[in-house]
Amino acid sequence: EVVLTQSPGTLSLSPGERATLSCRASQSVNSNYLAWYQQKPGQAPKLLIYGTSSRPTGTPDRFSGSVSGTDFTLTISRLEPEDFAVYYCQHYSNSRTFGQGTKVELK
């Protein structure tokens, strides 16, 4: 089974800064099937990105996803106050497992 390792565990940044979150797969995977979810304290997760780089309606365009080999990246171009949250990746081709999460916190 594919294991997803997210890094860093915590990212301390200020509003307006760029955030780069990594999700590495333990083996070669289909690069088209990676999703990112955002979870704020006390709330349910929310789909942010699917298909590695597609944004569902409602996801601001400051969020973008990319891939290089087995390394998937979520980039937030300029952090807004509402972006401070925990982010999970999930590869959904044959597995339903999630990465362990990256917390983006206010510096």
Added chain:
Amino acid sequence: EVQLVESGGALAQPAGSLRLSCATSGFTFYHYVMSWVRQAPGKGLEWASAITGNSEDTYYSDSVKGRFTISRDNSDNTLYLQMNSLRVEDTAVYFCVKGSTGDRPYYFDTWGQGTLVTVSS
């Protein structure tokens, strides 16, 4: 608007049972895979179980296999999770989650607010 509303979470004793329900609306229920994803206090997300639209196929994580049973009532647009032989480590918020399609591969496009299950003596 797609809505998923869980209920049934409660305090249960180890070895006890609970049944979770998820009432859905706003989409053609039988067209989509539905899942349960759980989150232990302060921990990450763990997929627990999934069921195809016509209930033909069900899937379970190793941690719940043999103890939990997922089912759905397409006439009532409701998803269920029967939880037996509960363990302390089953303590978590359980989210009802809609899949993006009726078959693999699917991502989780809509989540309910969750219902808390606490297993403790």
